[in-house]
Amino acid sequence: MTVGAVVLQGQAPPPQAPPQTAPAQTAPAQTVSPDGTPRVTLTVGRSKILTTEFDITRVAITNPAVADVTVIDSRELLLDGKGPGTISLIIWGDGNVRSQYDVVVDPGVSGLQRQIQTLFPGEDITAIETPEAVVLSGRASNNDVMLRVGELAAAIVPKAKIINLLQIPGGNGSQQVLLQVRIAEVNRRAMTELGVSIFTGTTGSNGVVGRATTGQFPSTTQTGVGGNAQTVLSDLLNIFLFSTSLDIGVVIKALEQKGMLQSLAEPNLVAYNNQEASFLAGGELPVPMVQGNSGQVTIEYKEFGVRLWFKPTIAGDMIRLKVKPEVSSLDFANGVSIAGFRVPALITRKAETDVELRDGQSFAIAGLLNNIAQDTNAGVPFLSSLPIIGYLFKSKATSQERTELMVLVTPHLVRPLNPDEVPALPTIPEKFLPLCPKPPCDAVPVKKGSGG
Numbered sequence: 500m501t502v503g504a505v506v507l508q509g510q511a512p513p514p515q516a517p518p519q520t521a522p523a524q525t526a527p528a529q530t531v532s533p534d535g536t537p538r539v540t541l542t543v544g545r546s547k548i549l550t551t552e553f554d555i556t557r558v559a560i561t562n563p564a565v566a567d568v569t570v571i572d573s574r575e576l577l578l579d580g581k582g583p584g585t586i587s588l589i590i591w592g593d594g595n596v597r598s599q600y601d602v603v604v605d606p607g608v609s610g611l612q613r614q615i616q617t618l619f620p621g622e623d624i625t626a627i628e629t630p631e632a633v634v635l636s637g638r639a640s641n642n643d644v645m646l647r648v649g650e651l652a653a654a655i656v657p658k659a660k661i662i663n664l665l666q667i668p669g670g671n672g673s674q675q676v677l678l679q680v681r682i683a684e685v686n687r688r689a690m691t692e693l694g695v696s697i698f699t700g701t702t703g704s705n706g707v708v709g710r711a712t713t714g715q716f717p718s719t720t721q722t723g724v725g726g727n728a729q730t731v732l733s734d735l736l737n738i739f740l741f742s743t744s745l746d747i748g749v750v751i752k753a754l755e756q757k758g759m760l761q762s763l764a765e766p767n768l769v770a771y772n773n774q775e776a777s778f779l780a781g782g783e784l785p786v787p788m789v790q791g792n793s794g795q796v797t798i799e800y801k802e803f804g805v806r807l808w809f810k811p812t813i814a815g816d817m818i819r820l821k822v823k824p825e826v827s828s829l830d831f832a833n834g835v836s837i838a839g840f841r842v843p844a845l846i847t848r849k850a851e852t853d854v855e856l857r858d859g860q861s862f863a864i865a866g867l868l869n870n871i872a873q874d875t876n877a878g879v880p881f882l883s884s885l886p887i888i889g890y891l892f893k894s895k896a897t898s899q900e901r902t903e904l905m906v907l908v909t910p911h912l913v914r915p916l917n918p919d920e921v922p923a924l925p926t927i928p929e930k931f932l933p934l935c936p937k938p939p940c941d942a943v944p945v946k947k948g949s950g951g
Contacts, residue, residue, distance in 0.1 A: 532601045539588070539600050541566060541580035542607040549576040549600070553592035561586040566602050580604040611655045618651070619644055624665065626652065632660040639665045642814040649812070663773060667815045674772045675914065676811035676818055681907040682764040684826060687900070692716065694752040694877075694894025704746040713877035713894040716752040752894065764805045769913065778807040784829065787840045803827040803845055811910065818856050824864060824906045825849035848904050856910055864906040871900040 530538045541547060554573045560566065565584035569577040576590070583606040590598045611626045611633065622644060624637040633652050639645040645665045652661050696712040741748035770776035781804010787796045805826050812819040827847040834843040850864050878884075879892040 536599055536601050539578065539602050541578055541602065541604045543580045543583060543604060544607070546577055546579045549578055549588075550574055551576075551590060551592070551598060553596045555590055555592060557591040559589045560602070565604050578602065611652060614651060614655060615648060619648065622648075624648055628656065628659070630659075632662055634662045634664060636664045637666075639667050642667060642817045645814045646812065646819060661773070663812075674813060675912070676770055676772070676813065677911040677913045678768045678770070678776070678807075678809055678811070678820075679909040679911065680764075680766050680768070680778075680807055680824070682766075682805055682807075682824060682826065682904070683761065683907075684763075684902065684904050685761050686759065686902045688756070688758045688898075689900075690754070690756040690896070690898040692752055692754040692894075692896045694896075695891045696750040696752070697891060698748050698750070700741075700746040700748070711879060711882070711892060713879060713883075713892070715875065715877040715894040715896065766805075766807055768807065768809065770809065770811055772811065772813045775808065775810045777809075778805075780805045781827070784843070784845070786842055787837050789837065801845070803829065806849075809908075813912070816857055816912075818858065818910045818912065819853065820856065820908070820910060821851075821853050822864075822908060823849065823851045826904055850906070854908075858912045859909065861907060861909040864908070868904075869900075869902040871898075873898045 530540070532538045539547070539549065548571075551574050555570055555576070558568055558570060558576065560568050562584065563581075565580075565582050565586045566588075567579045567581060568588060569579070571577050578588075581604070583604055585601060585603045588600040588602050590600075606628065609626060609628050611628060615622070615624050615626055622637070622639060624635065624639060627634040627636070633656050635648060635652060639648065645663070645667050648665065649661055649663045652659075652663075694713060694716050696710070696716070698710040698712075699708050740751075764780050766778040766780065768776045768778055779802060781802060783800040783802050785798050786801055788799050789796055806824070808823040808825075810821045825847065826849070827845050830844040830846045831841075832844075834841055836842070848869070852864065854862050856862060875896045877894045878889075882892040883889045885892075
């Protein structure tokens with residue numbers, strides 16, 4: 500439909516006006532708004548020409564971000580569509596002549612919509628783009644198409660939030676995911692220590708006072724002088740031999756230790772479709788931070804413990820999960836000192852994976868192993884190399900530690916319960932007061948042999 504010419508009563512169109520060209524080339528499509536105002540329809544990124552039958556003296560447009568107007572002739576305007584929306588265009592001419600239009604700018608077919616139509620022909624899918632989000636609506640033929648369209652939208656518009664409202668056949672309508680997680684950690688330790696220390700008493704043996712040790716394990720010490728001298732044993736949990744006649748003693752370090760530690764966490768989280776959820780069972784470590792050259796110390800807190808982060812994507816009866824489990828603990832052996840504060844290090848084990856499961860199926864993240872083995876040997880030079888008796892001048896310590904972490908994840912599609920579906924709460928099976936034995940409590944016993 501061509502743009503209606505604006506003609507004022509009592510004025511004829513100027514005879515010198517240029518002839519109007521074909522409507523399809525010179526005038527944009529025009530309809531009428533509900534209030535009777537002429538409506539001009541544009542598309543984002545396209546331009547159209549609007550002609551009038553009077554000389555233009557001034558124009559005004561309400562929002563240049565939606566559409567812009569340029570006067571190219573005394574009776575022609577160029578409209579440029581910039582963004583989706585509806586604005587007002589007012590045109591003034593000589594002698595208080597005025598015309599008003601509603602300019603409607605449609606978004607048109609976006610690049611994302613064209614890609615969806617090209618890659619997924621025959622699918623009833625509509626993509627609506629806004630500056631903040633992309634809304635996907637319609638129906639997809641299967642789970643794979645629904646997920647692929649969401650990935651395509653995230654790749655083409657990476658900074659926008661993707662709102663996936665696509666429906667698929669057989670969907671149960673649930674938009675919430677319950678994630679049941681079991682995190683188990685097993686720590687096994689074994690240690691073996693063997694060593695010998697030889698010493699004499701405070702008076703010595705045959706006039707000789709001495710001691711032989713590798714220094715690897717605690718041994719004996721001599722305290723005092725002369726008659727007040729005495730031998731102090733540093734570790735009484737080992738084998739101790741002493742000859743009073745020879746005034747010679749032996750301390751044997753023979754120790755074997757084994758231990759196992761198991762920890763288990765079972766967090767349950769509920770997250771909405773395409774929304775993140777996280778869990779932390781642990782604490783916060785205060786870390787002093789020195790500010791520049793001023794030397795001022797501030798405290799920042801770093802979290803540690805058992806952490807879980809996940810983001811579900813529901814596609815019918817399929818659930819696609821992005822899971823990040825993490826287990827961290829304090830390590831005082833490798834800590835550092837800052838401004839007089841002892842700050843422990845953190846031992847962290849974490850994993851990140853994507854998996855696709857059905858409702859109730861489980862998957863396990865295993866193999867997070869940590870093996871530490873350490874051997875330490877010490878000996879007295881030359882004496883430890885002697886055959887047979889050289890073992891008296893040697894010591895050895897062996898330690899081994901193995902830690903294994905396993906994460907078991909099970910997702911469930913959930914929905915709220917109706918009032919008639921709420922299960923009954925558990926009750927105490929027995930009453931507070933015991934029941935009366937038979938006969939009933941209100942019965943009066945009758946004595947045998949009593950007369951009437």
